[in-house]
Amino acid sequence: MWSLTNISTAIHNWLNQTFNPTWALIMEMVIAGIAVISLFAVLGLVLVLMERRVAAWMQIRLGPNRVGPFGLMQSMADTLKLLVKEGMTPDGSDKFLFNLAPFIAMMVAMLLMAPIAFAKNFQLWDLNIGVLYVSAVSSIMVISILMAGWASNNKYSLMGAMRSGAQIVSYELSAGLSILTVVVFSGSLNITDIINAQADGWWIFKGHIPVLISFVIFIIAVTAETNRAPFDLAEAESELTAGFHTEYSGMKFALFFLAEYINVFIVCAIGATLFLGGWMPFHIGHWEAFNHVMDYIPSSVWFFGKTFFLIFVIMWFRWTFPRLRIDQLLNLEWKYLLPISMFNLLLATAVAILGWHF
Amino acid sequence: MNDDLKNKDSKAPPSGGWGVLKYLKDVFGTVRSLLIGMRRTGYYFTHHKEIITEQYPDNRDTLVLADRFKGEVVMPHDENNEHRCTGCTACELACPNATLKVVTKFDITADGKKKKAIDKLVYHLELCTMCNLCIVACPSDAIVMAQTFEHSVFNRADLTKILNKPGSKIMDGVE
Numbered sequence: 206m207w208s209l210t211n212i213s214t215a216i217h218n219w220l221n222q223t224f225n226p227t228w229a230l231i232m233e234m235v236i237a238g239i240a241v242i243s244l245f246a247v248l249g250l251v252l253v254l255m256e257r258r259v260a261a262w263m264q265i266r267l268g269p270n271r272v273g274p275f276g277l278m279q280s281m282a283d284t285l286k287l288l289v290k291e292g293m294t295p296d297g298s299d300k301f302l303f304n305l306a307p308f309i310a311m312m313v314a315m316l317l318m319a320p321i322a323f324a325k326n327f328q329l330w331d332l333n334i335g336v337l338y339v340s341a342v343s344s345i346m347v348i349s350i351l352m353a354g355w356a357s358n359n360k361y362s363l364m365g366a367m368r369s370g371a372q373i374v375s376y377e378l379s380a381g382l383s384i385l386t387v388v389v390f391s392g393s394l395n396i397t398d399i400i401n402a403q404a405d406g407w408w409i410f411k412g413h414i415p416v417l418i419s420f421v422i423f424i425i426a427v428t429a430e431t432n433r434a435p436f437d438l439a440e441a442e443s444e445l446t447a448g449f450h451t452e453y454s455g456m457k458f459a460l461f462f463l464a465e466y467i468n469v470f471i472v473c474a475i476g477a478t479l480f481l482g483g484w485m486p487f488h489i490g491h492w493e494a495f496n497h498v499m500d501y502i503p504s505s506v507w508f509f510g511k512t513f514f515l516i517f518v519i520m521w522f523r524w525t526f527p528r529l530r531i532d533q534l535l536n537l538e539w540k541y542l543l544p545i546s547m548f549n550l551l552l553a554t555a556v557a558i559l560g561w562h563f
Numbered sequence: 564m565n566d567d568l569k570n571k572d573s574k575a576p577p578s579g580g581w582g583v584l585k586y587l588k589d590v591f592g593t594v595r596s597l598l599i600g601m602r603r604t605g606y607y608f609t610h611h612k613e614i615i616t617e618q619y620p621d622n623r624d625t626l627v628l629a630d631r632f633k634g635e636v637v638m639p640h641d642e643n644n645e646h647r648c649t650g651c652t653a654c655e656l657a658c659p660n661a662t663l664k665v666v667t668k669f670d671i672t673a674d675g676k677k678k679k680a681i682d683k684l685v686y687h688l689e690l691c692t693m694c695n696l697c698i699v700a701c702p703s704d705a706i707v708m709a710q711t712f713e714h715s716v717f718n719r720a721d722l723t724k725i726l727n728k729p730g731s732k733i734m735d736g737v738e
Contacts, residue, residue: 263604267616421594525604526597541590 209324209505237329241318245311245467252466253280255513256520263524284459292455295358302356307453307460309349314467316342320396321474324484324505328397335396336388339475340381343430346468347373350432353461354449365448368438368531373430375538380426382546383419386553387479390416390562400483407482411563415553420480422546427472428519429534431465435526436534473515477508481515484508633693633708636663636686638726645734646727648705650681657700662690670732680733688714689722703737 216236220229254269254277261268269276294300320335322328332338347370354366388394390412391402402408408416429436440448450461477483484504488496529537556562617626640646650667668682684706698708706726716722 259608261616262608262611265607265613265615267614267618521601521604521608525600545590 208503209327213327241315241329244318245314245463248470249463249466250280250284252470252516253283253462255516256466256523259517259520260524263521287455287459290455292453292457295452298358298452299356302352303452304457306349306353306356307457307464309352310346310464311460311467313342313345313349314464314471316345317468317471321471322396322400322478322483323508324503327505331395331397334394336384336394336399336475336479339471340377340384343468343472344373344377346430346464349464350449353453357449357452359452361446362449362451365438365440365451369432369449371531372432372436372438372534375535376426376429376436376542379422379538379542379546380430382543382550383423383426384475384479385550386412386415386419386546389550389553389557396478396483400478400485403482403485406488406563407480407485409480412553412556413562415549415556416480418549419546419553420476422542422549423476423480424515424518424522425542426538427476428522429538431468431472431519433465433469433519434523435528437523437528438531438534469516469519470512473519474508474512476515477511481511482507483511628710628712632710632712633695634711635688635693635709635714636691636697636706636726637709638684638706640728640731641734644728644731646705646731647703647734647737648681648684648727649703649733649737650679651702653700653702654684654697654706657696659694659696660690660692662687662692663697681727684726686724686726687722688724689719705737 217229217233220232223229224232257279258268258276260266269279272278272282294303317339319330320328320332320338322331350369350373351366354362354364354369357363387399387408390408391399393399393402403411405411409420432438432440438448440450450458453461484507486496486499486502486504486507488499619626638646638648650665652665652667655661655663655665664685664687665681666683666685667679669677670680672678693708695708698706714722
């Protein structure tokens with residue numbers, strides 16, 4: 206049967222038979238890099254189109270429907286437009302940092318791809334501190350935003366970047382604490398172990414109240430961390446005119462744009478892995494027939510289905526809620542989310558120790 | 564969410580302080596109001612009956628514009644090529660950015676008296692903001708707002724229009 210696991214194993218075996226192990230490893234790295242870059246490109250195209258469609262339908266509009274069948278080629282046309290545009294570097298900007306910032310944004314997104322399990326036994330790097338790695342690396346993102354805002358030599362960009370710094374530093378706390386809830390339940394930081402712990406039920410069902418609370422907090426916190434509405438103060442189109450990437454044009458702008466969507470995908474993938482069982486199919490207790498049908502669906506479909514569901518939820522937020530002010534944003538984090546998630550972690554620990562989960 | 568968070572800062576705490584109960588009430592109230600909003604947009608997402616998008620160049624023939632839509636100032640003429648404009652310049656005075664210019668002349672009436680009438684009513688569409696003040700100011704309802712909107716031209720001079728038709732004169736009985 207065709208599956209991502211079989212393909213990767215076949216490639217691995219063939220390379221090891223044909224070349225010596227060092228060359229095989231190098232070639233595998235190259236193949237993985239190409240695969241990640243093409244995944245980025247596809248995700249960018251798909252997510253931009255999806256966002257515009259979801260936005261349109263929620264606002265009783267039609268959305269892109271002219272380029273190609275059902276407007277499917279719209280994001281291709283946009284990409285082509287951005288590719289042929291001139292990438293300008295404004296006078297008076299810090300040229301080195303200005304040109305470096307979009308690449309750091311992309312590099313962070315690329316690094317975050319490493320520990321994500323896309324399907325059963327299909328993972329770039331199964332490191333034993335996967336969850337810690339993700340939460341650590343994702344905070345480098347703020348550096349690229351600060352760098353872009355500072356190097357632009359534009360007061361609005363800098364303002365957007367500073368807001369973004371305050372925002373990401375704050376929301377990382379509650380995102381981390383809500384991730385910890387699942388880590389407490391499954392007793393491991395390894396992504397594969399966490400997924401395997403959900404073989405008899407996803408944590409959101411097995412862990413009931415504490416995991417539900419932490420799931421809600423996680424979704425709110427990652428929406429803030431990826432700088433999406435209602436927490437898009439870093440961009441704030443209406444007041445800061447795109448904030449930190451005001452001065453960027455052409456492909457450099459496109460890299461920031463792409464990095465935003467890749468980050469949304471990654472945080473949703475992490476959310477799906479921790480709370481919704483990653484590539485684990487949906488099982489109900491002892492309904493053997495039902496479980497077999499569910500097993501028949503490939504694991505990659507399960508993973509991408511759950512991830513895209515979460516992406517849809519985050520888009521739903523964006524097109525429903527108004528933007529928060531900076532003081533409201535920090536109030537929400539420090540007075541509401543952080544105390545609640547701290548208390549929730551305590552509750553989760555008690556539930557895990559007393560064995561009150563399923 | 565916004566209101567809850569804002570009010571918490573701006574209002575003085577009532578006697579007895581905020582308390583855990585108030586805090587939890589805030590949280591649940593916020594979540595509830597957010598869910599109400601999401602239910603509304605979720606309803607729109609799943610129901611495509613009412614679409615407000617006008618697919619403009621395609622539905623040009625069947626396009627229905629709202630009554631309040633203001634496209635440009637026109638002067639209606641009746642079948643005898645007569646209009647209602649007395650040349651009182653009320654519209655010119657009302658216009659905030661000098662869009663209208665009334666050029667007057669003097670007609671000789673049947674009984675030999677001189678009577679003020681318009682020679683031209685010059686309208687600069689390129690300056691007009693469609694504020695409707697001229698229409699409101701007009702005492703004899705000589706000008707109205709039309710619903711045309713395809714105003715783009717290649718030569719800017721084409722946007723300067725003369726509203727009264729050539730050879731037109733004022734209607735009888737309009738003073």
